[in-house]
Amino acid sequence: MLLPTNTLLMTDPLRLVRPNILALEPYATARDEFDGGDISVWLDANESPYTNGVNRYPDPHQKELKKAIARLKGVDEACIFVGGAGSDEAIDLTYRIFCRPGIDNAVAISPSYGVYRVAAAINDVKYREVMLADDFTLDTDSLLAATDANTRLIWICSPNNPTGNAFDTDDLEALADRFDGILVVDEAYVDFSTRGTMLSALARHRNLIVLQTFSKAWGMAGLRTGMAFACPEIAALYGRVKYPYNLNGPTQREVMSRIADGLQGHVEEIRREAVRLSRSLSESGCVEKVYPTDANFLLVKVSDADAVYHRLIESGILVRNRSSMAGCEGCLRVTVGTPAENDLTIEAFARIGRGDAPLAKRPERKGSTDRTTSETSIEAAVNLDRSTESAIDTGLKFLDHMLWQIPHHAGIGVRLTCKGDLYVDEHHTMEDVAIALGDAMREALGDKRGIERYGFVLPMDESRAMVLIDLGGRIDLEWDVEFTREYVGDTPTEMFGHFFKSLATAMRCNLHISARGENNHHLAEAIFKAFARALKAAVRRDPFNDTIASSKGVI
Ligand SMILES: *Cc1c(COP(=O)(O)O)cnc(C)c1O
Numbered sequence: 001m002l003l004p005t006n007t008l009l010m011t012d013p014l015r016l017v018r019p020n021i022l023a024l025e026p027y028a029t030a031r032d033e034f035d036g037g038d039i040s041v042w043l044d045a046n047e048s049p050y051t052n053g054v055n056r057y058p059d060p061h062q063k064e065l066k067k068a069i070a071r072l073k074g075v076d077e078a079c080i081f082v083g084g085a086g087s088d089e090a091i092d093l094t095y096r097i098f099c100r101p102g103i104d105n106a107v108a109i110s111p112s113y114g115v116y117r118v119a120a121a122i123n124d125v126k127y128r129e130v131m132l133a134d135d136f137t138l139d140t141d142s143l144l145a146a147t148d149a150n151t152r153l154i155w156i157c158s159p160n161n162p163t164g165n166a167f168d169t170d171d172l173e174a175l176a177d178r179f180d181g182i183l184v185v186d187e188a189y190v191d192f193s194t195r196g197t198m199l200s201a202l203a204r205h206r207n208l209i210v211l212q213t214f215s216k217a218w219g220m221a222g223l224r225t226g227m228a229f230a231c232p233e234i235a236a237l238y239g240r241v242k243y244p245y246n247l248n249g250p251t252q253r254e255v256m257s258r259i260a261d262g263l264q265g266h267v268e269e270i271r272r273e274a275v276r277l278s279r280s281l282s283e284s285g286c287v288e289k290v291y292p293t294d295a296n297f298l299l300v301k302v303s304d305a306d307a308v309y310h311r312l313i314e315s316g317i318l319v320r321n322r323s324s325m326a327g328c329e330g331c332l333r334v335t336v337g338t339p340a341e342n343d344l345t346i347e348a349f350a351r352i353g354r355g356d357a358p359l360a361k362r363p364e365r366k367g368s369t370d371r372t373t374s375e376t377s378i379e380a381a382v383n384l385d386r387s388t389e390s391a392i393d394t395g396l397k398f399l400d401h402m403l404w405q406i407p408h409h410a411g412i413g414v415r416l417t418c419k420g421d422l423y424v425d426e427h428h429t430m431e432d433v434a435i436a437l438g439d440a441m442r443e444a445l446g447d448k449r450g451i452e453r454y455g456f457v458l459p460m461d462e463s464r465a466m467v468l469i470d471l472g473g474r475i476d477l478e479w480d481v482e483f484t485r486e487y488v489g490d491t492p493t494e495m496f497g498h499f500f501k502s503l504a505t506a507m508r509c510n511l512h513i514s515a516r517g518e519n520n521h522h523l524a525e526a527i528f529k530a531f532a533r534a535l536k537a538a539v540r541r542d543p544f545n546d547t548i549a550s551s552k553g554v555i
Helices: 063-073 087-098 115-122 140-145 169-178 199-204 232-241 249-261 266-282 305-314 339-354 397-403 405-410 427-445 494-507 520-539
Strands: 080-086 105-110 126-131 151-157 182-186 208-213 226-229 287-290 297-302 331-335 366-372 376-383 391-393 413-420 454-457 464-470 476-481 510-516
Touching (some): 080 087, 087 115, 087 151, 087 182, 087 226, 087 232, 105 115, 151 169, 169 199, 266 287, 266 297, 266 339, 305 331, 305 339, 366 427, 391 397, 397 520, 405 413, 405 520, 413 427, 427 494, 454 520, 464 520, 476 494, 494 510, 494 520, 510 520
Parallel strands (some): 105 126, 105 151, 151 182, 391 413, 476 510
Antiparallel strands (some): 080 226, 208 226, 287 297, 297 331
């Protein structure tokens, strides 16, 4: 239904809610019924009393996490819903809150994200699509023309998946004004866009819902955490309809810690790479057009989408074939990868354009070791070319926390388990873990063909760490670090120097580490992060160069 402009600013969104949802008496968890007090014995939720990190139910309202999100986004906590199956959970709940099955309908742009349609079907809600123009621009009049008295939702994805373009926020606000239902704007890719967010429009439009996610720019797709932002009345409805513990405890903690780490410059790198990838792919003989993007992917129109798709697979590169989608005929959707991955993609497209055979694939560089002595038993494995599936358990919790910086910040895979004689002390565990890790790294580096060899990293955070690395084969450690505490957590600080000495010896590398900082935890963390960043730069393999980075020809 269409309404004259500006009559709706004060419209009560609750009027649009399904009657059964408005009348709902939500499930009250054990923790809901208790409102503060000095409790030391928790016998209210039939949990296991044995502490293991996950034996207690998590906060069903995710108060701490919402505080962090509120700070990050500049939005009131009362306006936030956090979903435990990503923003896909919010999409499903939106239908459940507003659309009467078999009666109401939703209108969406096309081509767009497929989950809106599937979630509509699951909820028995009719789904109407309005095609974007040939250049993927949006005509809000034709969208409104597709609505009727039973249209509860309009879905707009901006930047839009798979077309990559963002819509004008003023146009979207005007649409919210004119629509007598709920406008949902899915901003999954907004962190990559320079076109602005609709979050600041929430205060002006109580019929607006904005979806965002930690899955894309924030690099947490595996944690399945998405958000809906809306006026407090709608946000409270999500809270009532969701399953009580929809976001598990480890995920809440992990997301908070990664929010604190920030975006680490990855967004700028992806944006730069998107420009480079777009220019380079346009030059390939098989590419007809690369559409402009406000996101971390490119929609690429090629001469024969199925053929190019399969030729890319032969080169070990998987993209999304969107050519069967109306409006995307002949198109592939290509996610922007790391600079090295983009180099390979550019080369693969160039070869396909010329009709050349695919570049021979290089095997991944892996190394592993099983090391058992009377003091420790260690399994270590590294993969320098793939960051998936890391696992670290040395028995020392703080050391584990430090070692996790290596896969996180070097972008490599590390699996490391140690059963050590911690009842004696931490010495053997720390020394032997370093040796095993270094042995696995040395094996993975192999003949070191094509590697950059050197890595440099300079200041980080309020603690500063400088790490220089040379993988040339000479063994040395320069260690200029002073801790002021004997222990951080369960880990002795005097052992860190020895740890890096053992690691450098086993890896056969030259390491210069100097660091300063007030807080010993941050100081150690800055060292491990900087080490990981330097390592990342040094092990990086030039995909087109197979020579050895030394004037002597061997390192
Ligand atoms: C990836 C994506 C999402 C889903 O994100 P999750 O939070 O991982 O569920 C939502 N909307 C669009 C348009 C996406 O491309």
